[in-house]
Amino acid sequence: MDSADGSGEKKTARRRSSERVLQRDPERTRAAILEAATKEFAENGMGGARVDAIAERAGTNKRMLYHYFGDKERLYLHVLEEAYVAIRTAERELHIGDRSPKEGIGELALFTWRYFLKHPEFLSLLGTENLHRARWLRQSVRLKELHSHLIGELSQVIARGKAEGVFAENADPLNVYLTIASLGYFYLSNQYTLSTIFGRELATPENLDAWERHIVHVTLASIAA
Amino acid sequence: MDSADGSGEKKTARRRSSERVLQRDPERTRAAILEAATKEFAENGMGGARVDAIAERAGTNKRMLYHYFGDKERLYLHVLEEAYVAIRTAERELHIGDRSPKEGIGELALFTWRYFLKHPEFLSLLGTENLHRARWLRQSVRLKELHSHLIGELSQVIARGKAEGVFAENADPLNVYLTIASLGYFYLSNQYTLSTIFGRELATPENLDAWERHIVHVTLASIAA
DNA sequence: CCGGCCAGTAACTAAACAGTTACTTGATGA
DNA sequence: TCATCAAGTAACTGTTTAGTTACTGGCCGG
Numbered sequence: 001m002d003s004a005d006g007s008g009e010k011k012t013a014r015r016r017s018s019e020r021v022l023q024r025d026p027e028r029t030r031a032a033i034l035e036a037a038t039k040e041f042a043e044n045g046m047g048g049a050r051v052d053a054i055a056e057r058a059g060t061n062k063r064m065l066y067h068y069f070g071d072k073e074r075l076y077l078h079v080l081e082e083a084y085v086a087i088r089t090a091e092r093e094l095h096i097g098d099r100s101p102k103e104g105i106g107e108l109a110l111f112t113w114r115y116f117l118k119h120p121e122f123l124s125l126l127g128t129e130n131l132h133r134a135r136w137l138r139q140s141v142r143l144k145e146l147h148s149h150l151i152g153e154l155s156q157v158i159a160r161g162k163a164e165g166v167f168a169e170n171a172d173p174l175n176v177y178l179t180i181a182s183l184g185y186f187y188l189s190n191q192y193t194l195s196t197i198f199g200r201e202l203a204t205p206e207n208l209d210a211w212e213r214h215i216v217h218v219t220l221a222s223i224a225a
Numbered sequence: 226m227d228s229a230d231g232s233g234e235k236k237t238a239r240r241r242s243s244e245r246v247l248q249r250d251p252e253r254t255r256a257a258i259l260e261a262a263t264k265e266f267a268e269n270g271m272g273g274a275r276v277d278a279i280a281e282r283a284g285t286n287k288r289m290l291y292h293y294f295g296d297k298e299r300l301y302l303h304v305l306e307e308a309y310v311a312i313r314t315a316e317r318e319l320h321i322g323d324r325s326p327k328e329g330i331g332e333l334a335l336f337t338w339r340y341f342l343k344h345p346e347f348l349s350l351l352g353t354e355n356l357h358r359a360r361w362l363r364q365s366v367r368l369k370e371l372h373s374h375l376i377g378e379l380s381q382v383i384a385r386g387k388a389e390g391v392f393a394e395n396a397d398p399l400n401v402y403l404t405i406a407s408l409g410y411f412y413l414s415n416q417y418t419l420s421t422i423f424g425r426e427l428a429t430p431e432n433l434d435a436w437e438r439h440i441v442h443v444t445l446a447s448i449a450a
Numbered sequence: 451c452c453g454g455c456c457a458g459t460a461a462c463t464a465a466a467c468a469g470t471t472a473c474t475t476g477a478t479g480a
Numbered sequence: 481t482c483a484t485c486a487a488g489t490a491a492c493t494g495t496t497t498a499g500t501t502a503c504t505g506g507c508c509g510g
Contacts, residue, residue, distance in 0.1 A: 026457065045275025045356055051498060061459060066499065084422070124417055127352045128349055131270055134417035147422045174423060175439060178412060185415070186407035192359035195328075197309070197372045198399060214400060218447040252485070276468060286489060291469065455508090462501070471492070478484090 030068050032058040037065075038079045042121035043130045046076055077136045080129060080186055081143060081181070083122045087115055089145050096151045101161030102220060105176065108154070109216045113184040117208065122187045150177070171223040183215045254294050257283040262290075263304045267346035270353045271301055302361045305354060306368060308347045312340055313371050322378045326386030327445060330401065333379070334444045338409040338437050348414045375402070383448070396448040404447055408440045 036057035040049045045095055051072055055062045069075035092110055094106035116123055137143065154173040161167030187194075191202045201207070261282035265274045276297055280287045294300035319330035319336055341348055354362050362368065380396040386392030412419075416427045426432070 029457080037269060044354075045270050045272050045353075047270050049272075052496090055485090062499075063460085063501095064458065067457085072498070082290075124356060127356060127417060128270075130415050130417050131268075131349060134421045137418055137421050144424075145424060151423065174425065175436075178419070178436075179408065179439075179443060181415075182407045182411035183404065185411045187403060190351060190355050190410070192355050192357075193362055194403070196359045196362050197368060198376065199369075200399065211400075211403075213448075214404075218404060218443060221446045221449070222443040224446075254487080275466090277466090287469075288471095288490085289488065293489085297468070452483095452508105452510095455506105459504075460502095463499090465497085465499105467494100467496070467508090469493090469495105474489075474494105475487085476498095477486090480481105 016166050026068075029058070029060055029064055032077070033060065033065050033068060034078060034082065037075050038083070038121055040126075041076055041079055041128065042124035045124075045133065049076075062108060073136065077140060079160055080137060081140055083119075083125050084143055084146060087122060088150065090115060091150060095153075097156050099157075101157050101164060101166055104157040105161075105223070106216050108177075109180045109219045110212065112180050113212050116184045116188050120188065123185060126185075127189060129171070160222070166225055167223045168225050176219065176223060180215065180219050183211075183218060187211050235305075254283070254285055254289055258285065258290050258293060258300070259303060261306065263308070263346055263350075266301055266353065268306055269347040270349075271357065274301075282338045298361065302365060305362060306365055307352055308344075308350050309368055309371060312344070312347060313375065315340060316375060320378075322381050324382075325381050326380050326389060326391055328447070328448045329382040330386075330444060331441050333402075334405045334441045335437065338440050341413050342433065345413065348410060351410075352414060386448070391450055393450050401444065401448060405440065405444050408436075408443060412436050414450050 005068060033054065037049075037054045040054045044050070049072075051065065051216065052063055054075070055065050058065070065075065069078060091108075092109065094107055096108050098104075099107060129135075151173055154177060158167060158171050158173050162169055162171065187202065195202050202211075262279045263273075265279045269275070274297075275292065276287055279300075280290050283290070290300065294303060316333075316336065317442060319332055321333050323329075324332060329433060354360075376398055379402060383392055383396050383398050383401065387396065387436065412427065420427050427436075
């Protein structure tokens with residue numbers, strides 16, 4: 001028992017700083033929390049992220065965080081969902097179906113690589129989510145439909161490539177995407193251990209450029225007729 | 226202040242269970258802690274791992290853990306170092322230099338894939354370490370020499386392949402290893418989110434087998450003359 | 451023009467946590 | 481044969497953490 005002493009006067013001494021500015025902009029506060037949470041979860045993972053740190057980074061306090069998002073886990077799921085929506089939305093803009101097969105696949109590879117490069121927090125969130133075996137993603141209802149468009153468009157491009165005789169008959173859309181994503185994800189997400197053990201800095205502009213070309217080359221070579 | 230009440234008799238009431246069996250086997254205890262820590266860190270990451278949980282999994286208590294390894298961070302570094310030593314040691318046994326170039330590269334790809342498949346905890350530890358930008362690995366003194374052998378042998382095989390005219394002149398040893406590791410690492414470490422978003426279970430025996438063949442094919446295609 | 455309601459604040463709490471301390475046990479070698 | 485010391489136990493402590501509570505202030509519909 002800690003609070004056995006029943007004093008009824010401890011709450012009267014609060015509220016001292018009075019020159020406080022009320023924000024009164026719910027949308028802005030919500031967005032600030034989401035952005036701060038994205039950074040905190042990406043940098044520290046689910047287990048390492050601190051709710052206090054998120055509130056402070058967002059320039060608000062925990063009460064608002066719990067008010068808008070319920071708890072730490074639901075906030076994390078929101079962050080993850082937003083990250084997926086962002087990449088899939090940008091990806092749609094490519095319209096890879098409108099190009100020649102080789103160009104379409106090449107463009108998808110370039111886009112994916114450059115997106116990963118510009119959004120390390122996305123890679124990090126994926127890593128965290130996979131550490132936990134997609135525990136939170138599985139609960140998401142928003143994300144079931146989001147990814148079918150990519151595979152659909154990719155299937156069309158590959159089918160056209162086969163008809164034109166430029167792609168091998170056994171080329172598979174999911175395999176092609178996994179190949180592109182593998183080569184980009186691993187190079188970037190594991191760059192720190194790789195640079196350390198092999199004694200070669202992978203993140204120099206030259207090496208990044210060389211790997212970009214490598215991804216496009218390998219992807220196209222893997223499905224060449 | 227919590228312990229303001231200065232009672233001097235709180236320590237006399239300890240030590241009640243007396244039918245305790247003393248292990249008295251330091252090597253076994255140390256190994257049990259290391260194994261338990263490997264699992265705990267792999268499952269929960271650095272931030273999520275619990276020292277109490279490690280002690281319990283090892284069938285011992287925190288005192289021994291701190292006695293043998295100093296603190297949580299040094300224990301984690303030991304785990305990481307052991308994991309690297311294990312894969313590099315197994316890798317050496319391959320002697321890829323003793324085979325034909327194509328066979329050597331193919332065997333390295335097969336070995337790497339199968340090792341990743343059998344040791345998910347290794348992939349997980351890499352993920353955790355990279356989340357923290359190799360913060361602990363960088364401090365390791367044991368690991369500087371460990372990896373040069375792999376690149377050395379790989380360089381020889383590739384040079385021989387070029388001389389024999391079966392590999393392209395611009396084939397690079399590090400790129401080849403990164404290609405192999407990328408394709409294996411991403412497929413396995415990200416299988417949970419991938420299976421969820423694409424609605425296709427990646428871990429079935431058939432799909433694993435198909436991806437194994439894919440890795441060998443892609444790796445060889447990427448450096449074919 | 452005012453009462454309730456929503457955005458917001460900061461102190462609080464119970465539980466969990468890494469790390470420590472006080473103590474026990476038994477084998478060993480002087 | 482007994483002092484010593486490595487191996488081991490479990491309770492303890494100070495701090496951090498997720499989540500809660502008590503309260504403030506200004507806008508808006510009646």
